[in-house]
Amino acid sequence: MIQDLLASNQAWAQRTATLNPALFARNAKGQNPHVLWIGCSDSRVGESCLDLLPGSVFVHRNIANLMPYGDLSSLSVVQFAVDVLKVKHIVVCGHYDCGGAAAALGNKSLGILDHWLKHLRDVRAKHKDELGAIADPKARLNRLVELNVITQVHHVCRMAPVAAAMKQGRLVVSGLIYDVSSGRIKPMEIPADTSEEDYDLYDAESEFEH
Numbered sequence: 001m002i003q004d005l006l007a008s009n010q011a012w013a014q015r016t017a018t019l020n021p022a023l024f025a026r027n028a029k030g031q032n033p034h035v036l037w038i039g040c041s042d043s044r045v046g047e048s049c050l051d052l053l054p055g056s057v058f059v060h061r062n063i064a065n066l067m068p069y070g071d072l073s074s075l076s077v078v079q080f081a082v083d084v085l086k087v088k089h090i091v092v093c094g095h096y097d098c099g100g101a102a103a104a105l106g107n108k109s110l111g112i113l114d115h116w117l118k119h120l121r122d123v124r125a126k127h128k129d130e131l132g133a134i135a136d137p138k139a140r141l142n143r144l145v146e147l148n149v150i151t152q153v154h155h156v157c158r159m160a161p162v163a164a165a166m167k168q169g170r171l172v173v174s175g176l177i178y179d180v181s182s183g184r185i186k187p188m189e190i191p192a193d194t195s196e197e198d199y200d201l202y203d204a205e206s207e208f209e210h
């Protein structure tokens with residue numbers, strides 16, 4: 001198996017160098033990506049669908065493209081991408097037929113994975129009525145995928161480095177959906193984040209002030 005991977009890599013490196021003679025010499029000097037791609041770990045879905053060369057896209061992938069507030073890995077990637085690499089665009093890309101989303105729609109215990117999927121089950125709970133009204137299981141799953149992208153875009157926008165860069169007008173955050181049956185991505189319309197209203201974050205009687 002490893003021999004196959006090594007042979008495949010050598011063929012790729014040779015082909016890429018032939019098509020882009022300056023690429024590897026340029027990459028040896030450092031990276032200057034303009035995009036941070038946040039996507040699912042699913043083997044069918046990756047930033048390679050953008051057809052960009054190595055050095056173009058900074059990448060963070062995990063199961064079901066989640067960006068929980070307390071996740072040190074996600075936060076570190078975002079801070080580095082925004083403050084150091086100064087990417088101009090962050091994309092959160094979900095995909096139809098996501099196994100993580102399918103698991104989150106069920107109630108079966110999955111061990112360690114339950115801790116991670118809790119974030120997605122929270123999205124499911126918040127949109128229980130809308131999801132419950134969809135009779136077709138596949139359509140329900142794909143709607144959860146879309147609602148998850150919206151939620152994760154909101155999470156990313158609320159991260160301090162992102163909020164600051166957006167205020168300066170040097171960063172845009174977008175949501176995308178990848179269709180595994182066609183290889184195509186489409187933009188997701190992102191409604192305004194109403195979490196502040198939900199939680200009444202600016203209550204003057206906050207207990208922290210006493």
Ligand SMILES: [Zn+2]
Pocket residue numbers: 040041042063064065095097098099100101
């Ligand atoms: Zn997935």
